Amino acid sequence: MRVLLVEDDPMIGEAVHGALMEVSYAVDWVKDGQTACEVFSGQEYDLVLLDLGLPGMDGLDVLNLLRAGNNRVPLLVITARDGVG
Ligand SMILES: [Mg+2]
Structure with a gap:
């Protein structure tokens, strides 16, 4: 299982x-x-944690670019929010 973790x-x-x-x-x-977009072009993943x-470039831009390029890799958004709104 090869996973790409995109987390700052x-x-x-x-x-x-x-x-x-x-x-x-x-x-x-x-x-x-x-960097995430760069590695997508050279490597296939089983899962992306974004x-x-x-x-x-924020995570939604990465996701949109990925799907616009017809990359259907399974992807989980794992974002943290420390407040509401
Ligand atoms: Mg972050």
Whole structure:
């Protein structure tokens, strides 16, 4: 199972990355949307875990670009909000 983790928060990223590595998933961790889009063109993934709040290009832009390019990779949005509204 090859997973792409797109997460800029080091604490969340390390926790998720560590948990996936523990169950022997191959995990690529990138920390911004632009890099995520670059790695999609060179690598196929079984699953993408996508944060929405990313520096530069945000997660929704990444998702839209991916689907516009007809990439149907399964994707979970794993964004954190610490407030309402
Ligand atoms: Mg974030």
